[in-house]
Amino acid sequence: MSFQDNKMLIMPAVDIRGGKCVQLVQGKPGSEQVVIENPEKVAKKWEDAGAEVVHVIDLDGALESVTNIETIKKILNEVSVPIQLGGGIRSIEYAEELLNLDIDRLIIGTMGIKNPEIISKLSNEYGSERVMISLDSKDNKVVIKGWQEKIDKSASEISKEFQELGAGSILFTNVDVEGLLGGFYVDPVIDLVDSVDIPVVYSGGVTSLDDLKQLQTTGAKGVVIGSALYKDKIKLEDALKYQNIE
Template sequence: MSFKEEKMLIMPAVDIKNGKCVQLVQGKPGTEQVIIDNPEKVAKKWEDEGAEIIHVIDLDGALETKDNLNTIKKILKEVNIPIQLGGGIRSIEYAEKLLNLDIERLIIGTMAIEKPNTIKKLSEDFGSERIMVSLDSKDSKVVIKGWKEKIDKKATDISREFQEAGAGSILFTNVDVEGLLSGFDIQPAIDLVNSVDIPIVYSGGITTLEDLKKITTTGVKGVVIGSALYKNKINLIDALKLQSK
């Protein structure tokens, strides 16, 4: 699914850990506030409520403990809308395997930072629209390996490099506010949007419909919503009404 000029896509998050749909606080294991069996049924629920794309993260993969490939396959079988997937994609071979499963868009973080040439190869082989680079920010610095390791660069320092390497879009996660349901600062999103010519998707701290209205002013082309949906702070149907305005 291509990003559309006229609207910002709202992307419900389905984060998977141990084969279950969970929501963590700032990505830290042990902080599960939501645990739901059958992630594929959760994804189907969001589709039934009108979502046009589902944002799936393999948390076990991101933390390099194992992968949830069987659960990912169940989600692909259950829903008819596109899936964008990230978490634990540390090799070209695994990336190719996922893209050949008909994952619409693959989100690559750690591998993109450590091996930038992989972005060029994957975008050439599968098309740039299917390759999204994840730039996750904590204390204004990019973090990798499940947000456990920090590098001494800001997202805006390296965003242009990934555009030039062939990435079709960038996912920006503000780890400082992820899962806290406490709102967020729009300036980092604005700065990133202004640094590149490819679509930016924002994640982190979206808690209310007012937050959604605020993020639409930044120029991002998509927004991921997780905890706020699962804790009934935001109703997806109401949120989707804002998507087309």
């Protein structure tokens, strides 16, 4: 699946923890506000509601290095739209296993930032459109290892490096607003979009249709929506009206 010039893809989030679909506040374990059985059924629900891609994060993998591979396989068997997957990808062998399972796009965070050559290897082997680098920002600095460790660079400062290495897109998450249902900050998104020539997908704090309207002006090619969907702040069918940019 490729990004399109006139589209900002609306991507419902399915975050997996302990084999269940959950929503955390700012990624903190124990802050679960939503817990639903059978994540594959949740993903199917979003597909049936019109989602063109489902964004899946293995929180156990990201936070505890224990993967939910069996649940991921169930999601792949259940839905036919493309799956964008991240969380806990700590080795190139596991990355290749997931890509060979027909994950459409793999989101690589800590491993890619610590070992940038892995981005080049995967993009050369599988195609850059299937490799997305995850840049998570807290206090305007990139954080890794499940948001536990900060590096002394902003997302905009390191984004070009990953474009040159072969990443086909960027997932930008603003941890400062993640899961708080309080809106998002526009300027960091614009700064990042302006710093690279590859698509940027935004995640974090999108709570209302007004947020989506504002995000359309940034140049972002996609947006991940989690808590707002699960808490009925936004209905997916309404959000999808903001997918096409005039």
